[in-house]
Amino acid sequence: xxxxxxxxxxxxxxxxxxxxxxxxxxxxxxxxxxxxxxxxxxxxxxxxxxxxxxxxxxxxxxxxxxxxxxxxxxxxxxxxxxxxxxxxxxxxxxxxxxxxxxxxxxxxxxxxxxxxxxxxxxxxxxxxxxxxxxxxxxxxxxxxxxxxxxxxxxxxxxxxxxxxxxxxxxxxxxxxxxxxxxxxxxxxxxxxxxxxxxxxxxxxxxxxxxxxxxxxxxxxxxxxxxxxxxxxxxxxxxxxxxxxxxxxxxxxxxxxxxxxxxxxxxxxxxxxxxxxxxxxxxxxxxxxxxxxxxxxxxxxxxxxxxxxxxxxxxxxxxxxxxxxxxxxxxxxxxxxxxxxxxxxxxxxxxxxxxxxxxxxxxxxxxxxxxxxxxxxxxxxxxxxxxxxxxxxxxxxxxxxxxxxxxxxxxxxxxxxxxxxxxxxxxxxxxxxxxxxx
Numbered sequence: 001x002x003x004x005x006x007x008x009x010x011x012x013x014x015x016x017x018x019x020x021x022x023x024x025x026x027x028x029x030x031x032x033x034x035x036x037x038x039x040x041x042x043x044x045x046x047x048x049x050x051x052x053x054x055x056x057x058x059x060x061x062x063x064x065x066x067x068x069x070x071x072x073x074x075x076x077x078x079x080x081x082x083x084x085x086x087x088x089x090x091x092x093x094x095x096x097x098x099x100x101x102x103x104x105x106x107x108x109x110x111x112x113x114x115x116x117x118x119x120x121x122x123x124x125x126x127x128x129x130x131x132x133x134x135x136x137x138x139x140x141x142x143x144x145x146x147x148x149x150x151x152x153x154x155x156x157x158x159x160x161x162x163x164x165x166x167x168x169x170x171x172x173x174x175x176x177x178x179x180x181x182x183x184x185x186x187x188x189x190x191x192x193x194x195x196x197x198x199x200x201x202x203x204x205x206x207x208x209x210x211x212x213x214x215x216x217x218x219x220x221x222x223x224x225x226x227x228x229x230x231x232x233x234x235x236x237x238x239x240x241x242x243x244x245x246x247x248x249x250x251x252x253x254x255x256x257x258x259x260x261x262x263x264x265x266x267x268x269x270x271x272x273x274x275x276x277x278x279x280x281x282x283x284x285x286x287x288x289x290x291x292x293x294x295x296x297x298x299x300x301x302x303x304x305x306x307x308x309x310x311x312x313x314x315x316x317x318x319x320x321x322x323x324x325x326x327x328x329x330x331x332x333x334x335x336x337x338x339x340x341x342x343x344x345x346x347x348x349x350x351x352x353x354x355x356x357x358x359x360x361x362x363x364x365x366x367x368x369x370x371x372x373x374x375x376x377x378x379x380x381x382x383x384x385x386x387x388x389x390x391x392x393x394x395x396x397x398x399x400x401x402x403x404x405x406x407x408x409x410x411x412x413x414x415x416x417x418x419x420x421x422x423x424x425x426x427x428x429x430x431x432x433x434x435x436x437x
Contacts, residue, residue, distance in 0.1 A: 060088040062135030069129075069147040076147045077245070078122070078237025079194070082106075082115040082129045084143065089133035099126045119249055120236030123152040149237075156247040157181045159235045168255045171224075172300045173376025174396045175217040175231050177250070182212035184241040188409035191215075194234035199227055204415055208396065208407035218396045218404065222378065223256040225276060230254075257374050262339075264359060266294070266383035269350045271359070273369075283365045284350025286342065287384060288357035295337060295357070297388025298380045298397040301373050303331035310336075322356075328366035330373060332359075333393035339379065341366030 068083040069076045086092050094115040096104040104127065105118040121127060128146045135141070162176035163169065175197065183191055192207050197217055199205070205219035217231065230253045235246030264271045264285055271283040288294040311323045329340040335357075342349075342360035349360060359381070361369065378397060381388075388398050396404065405412040 059136040061137065061139065062089045062133040062141045063087045064089070064092070064131045064133040064141050064143040066129060066131055066143045066145040069145055071145045071147070073145075073147040075150040077239050078120040078149050079117075079234065079239070079246070080121065080147075080149070080237075081109075082131070082145075083113065084115070084131045085113065086131070086133040088135045089141075090136055091134045093132045094129070095132075096127055096129045098122070116234070120234070120238075120246075121149050123149055123237070125149055153237075153243070153245040155242075155244045157235070157240050157244050158247050159233050159250045161231075161250055161252045163252055163254055165252050166255065168257050168374060170301065170374045170376030170378065171222040171256055171259045171261070172218075172298075172378035172397055173223070173254075173256070174300070174394055175229070175252075175254075176394075177215050177217075177231075177233055179213050179215075179240070181240065181244055185212075185409075187239070187241045188215075191235070191238065191240070192409045194238060196232045196234070198230045199223075200229075201227060203227070206405050206408050206412055207410075208404050209409060210391070210407070216394075216396055220401050222259065222261075222397075225256060225259040227256045228253070229256060260373060260377045262369075262373075262377070262379040264294075264379065264381045266296075266353070266381070269353070271361070275372075281365075281368070283361055283369075286345045286349045286351075286355055286360040287353045287381070288355050288386075289353050290385060292356045293385040294353075294355070294359065294381055295333065295386050295388040295392070296381050296384045297395065298378055299332040299337075299388065300394040300397065301330050301332065301339075301375055301377045301379070302394060304370065304373070304375065305329040305331075306370070327363065328370040330370065331393075332379060333388070335389075335392050337393075339366075339369060 064084060064086045066082060066084045069080055082094060082096060084094070092108075092112065094106070094108055096106060096115070096117070098104060104121070106115050107118065108115050115129070126146065126148045128144060131143045133141045158180040160178050160180075162178070163173070177195065188209060192215070195207055195215070195217075197205060199219070201224060203219045203224060205217055207215050207217045209215045223229070230251070232252075233246075233250040236249045238246040240246060259274070259276045261274045262271055263274075264287070266287055269285055269287070271281075271285050272279060273281040273283065305326075306328065308326050308329050309323065310326050311321075314321070326338075327341045329338045331338050337357050337359070339359040339361065341363045342355065342358070343363050345354050345360045346362045348354055349362060354360070359379075388395060390398065
């Protein structure tokens, strides 16, 4: 975790440990203080650590054990977590060193039961993990495990991100991660624990498995304008089922731009555009005619094409198909719905729907929209004859939050309530429920 960033969000609960592949996602410093509960002796004799005499109770001794990797274990995955248990510990530290004595960077999980390396360990190398627990008596108890990592696996899975590093995106942009091979369902929880999102300012969010090869992350409401988001997939050396392992870690930093939200009402045939919560423009539109209606729902700008050609001759045939040059096209769905300039329909824009499903605007307004939007900006269309189909584009915002969390491989645990930051710009136009067609 980079210095100065808020605590990362992991999209679920604290890591489970003690499984056959006990893995953890670290969020604390490598030396984590664990304070035991201490209570006074009431009317009884004071204990010795409270300053009592020879007859007082002695402070309990701390103990530490390492359960995984076992001592002298071989062929340990390079992504392994150090899983440990301490009792009666006032303070616990974890240290991992390679065969040369060099310390390995890592963090202790939030539950204080496991340690995760900051990057995958080297293949075919020997490491020593030491867990030290110090009790109220000030005496340390130590557990040590020396283990050897596996050889570099022949079967490796590539992990990729749709977004590039340092890209500026809109407030509705989901974080999209793809795996080069389907991840078995019983491995997804372990994978998700290694998918760490850090937003500044902090924002509640969760990962959602769209398919066995794709997982997306969105916050509960639109990203806060002008915030920064970093996400890391610690996949290097991670077991992914059937003898496959993650090839390498993935880290991406992105910047969220200003809030730019478009809302289209089929009743009025108008698009209302807001920037940071203030209406800046109202644009006449023509939507899909009854035989080819536009989709009602919340969509996201996925692609921007200054000039392109729409060709549906093969798909629709010579009677219904067309081949048309298009300017200022912005993709909203995989099925071919765009915002684009349509000079041929300018005479009826704001009055009649004549398109094949796209949002038609004038050349002037198409140019303006193209110049002001970003990938990830949201558009909500209301009141048409067809509802947006889930999966037809980045439809993450077309689901309620309650629906979205069901796609997580980890149980969802709401964060503790925080005091609102008066200096934080409120997000604008975020749908709080499913869009009404």
